[in-house]
Amino acid sequence: MKSIRNVLGLHFTTLIMFGLLFPLLIWGIGKLFPQQANGFPIYKSGKLIGFANIGQKFTEDKYFWGRPSAVDYNAASTGGSNFGPTNPAYLDSVEHRINDFLKRNPGIKRVQIPADLVTASGSGIDPDISVQGALVQIPRVARARGLSEDQLKRLVDEHIGKPLFGLFGPERVNVLKLNLALDKLN
């Protein structure tokens, strides 16, 4: 009987400590950093239009596109394709995306398309594309917006996320931030 009392006591005290007080403590500290603790929300004229790190679906010619998504950028139910590397259905879908991309970006050659633009991300809401992934879209966006390619090249350069401390990790371009800046150009 004593051991039942022991384990029940331990259970409920640790439950309160780790299940309730610890999350509340972090939440309380988060109150001091509302931007961070809410995941960097982005507002436009008072309306919530997204989060800096949550990718959005872009399909129109006038926007830079993000990566293919297995869940169509559904941020309430994320997921990857989970296709194996030799699955014929997977290889078909990549070939299909390459052809689509070529059709909508005339003048681009296959070898210019980086892998990230034709493969589905892990989360389905990857906020980033590679630098090459942005550069290769410049001619299309420039045509759709009537802007010069040089102007867009400069804009992309400004939006390259550098490696951490300049030392660690890959370069990347945040698609939502780039497109927001793009809308400001016009």
Next chain:
Amino acid sequence: MDTDMSGIIFGFLFTVILAVPFGKYISKVFKGEKVWTDFFTPLENLIFKISAIDPNEEMDWKKSMKAMLLLNLIFFIWSFAVLLVQGWIPILNPARIASMEPSLAFHSAVSFVTNTNMQAYSGETSATYFSQMFVFTFLQFVSAGTGIAALALIFKGLTQRQASNLGNFYNLFLKSCTRILLPLAFVVSIILLLNGVPQTFKAQQKTLTLQGDTVRVATGPVASMISIKQLGTNGGGYFGTNSAHPFENPNYLTDMVENFSILFIPIALVFSFGYYLDRKKLAWIFFGIMTLLFITFAAININYETAGNPLITKMGINQSLGNMEGKEVRFGAAASAYWGVSTTSTSNGSVNSMHDSQMPLSGGVYMLDMMINALYGGVGVGFINFFIYIIIAIFISGLMVGRTPEFLGKKIEAKEVKIAALVLLVTPFLVLVPTAIASYAVAKNPNLPWLNNPSFHGFSAMLYQFTSCNANNGSNFAGLGINNYFWNIIGGIVIFIGRFIPIIGPVAIAGMMAEKKYIPESVGTLKAESYTFAFMVLGIIIIVSALNFFPALALGPIAEHLAL
């Protein structure tokens, strides 16, 4: 050197450099010596008082294992009950998520109580904020504390001279939680929070995107869970896509911090062995054996993932990023492969990329890593698994020289070796038999909605699943449809046995060794601090894994690789 590789190399070295002093700290906590976290003493004493526990009461191995099982039973009953009724709990459920179906609730409860964190549910659609906090975050602390406490019992057993006392399980359990896990979890949570991992009780956020779509974005008390998920080698994500989700792992810094957290305590525990027993050199030898295999595995996978999928290369696109299917741009192929090896070495199981979409041999390495399950390993249990390999290595060495084997001044006799062999054989049994049954079911009924990939890769997914369940890892080939009776129930049973047999067996061995007479080392003793012994242990790890699993691996990842 490119920035992808420098991030990995710096990350690993940084982890090891901090793990050495932390190992010393852990050994002091285990021994009850003075440490800077003594300010927890009043709180701990209060908890002991409420629970009527005398933290100095001595327990032998049977008593401490009884305490562990009873405590874990209460954790299970609580969690199972909450998940069954979470939809009816009126608070902390803004998205109005329903209760879990019984087999899913059973699987989820077993999975989190055992530190496995295999998820047949997706956090954002199937777990209320109440469950995320009072079941999952809570269990991520206490299941990790259970594993660490079990290891502390073994350390004590190895230092006893003819005494049965292994320490007090309740005391070790609570102090593992408050003095090892909690301070680290606090620091990591704050770093994550400052980088945009949410900690909020708001409901899903409705956004109107630039293109004019309405998208709901799931959020919640994430930062407090992700820290302990990594530090406690739990691995169960707040969201379905785990650490690939930008709210769990928003940038390369958080990726490095989380990967650090995955490896930190498991590596520190290897060094704590050295400090606790005052055999620091031996701890470095063990660390060396583990690291040799760890780095080999990481090198193989980084190579395959950065090289990219040759079938995609044939399509003529630019493959300089490597195999990007299922990966995130902010981490890149190399850091994703390094993470994969970290998470499968340590029985963590969180993922920052989808293992299902990695190259065949990368997937094979992950499985082998989990089959060994002792390269650093899960918090506490990793070193416990390694202890079994040590016992077998000593036994075989003893046979080779024709002497009764000894380890740390204690004879290893038939009883201990039998237990070690049993523990070692449970793994292939729990992995291969259910995989065979599942394969048979699929072969008989190809319409079963389990596999989303055909052929060799489909077999790999099932083999990976049971390997992960048995290793209490929790990662999987996520394309496998596992939320159904077969996988929930059989998987739950494998997880349960795969947790408790490999804890109880080794603690029993340590308990028996503790009661034996100490024999000083003589000329005939195989010195633990020697190359011969190190090679024996390494050889045993490789031979046992190869004999048990090579045929199965040949049918899955190796066959898929050869067919590329």
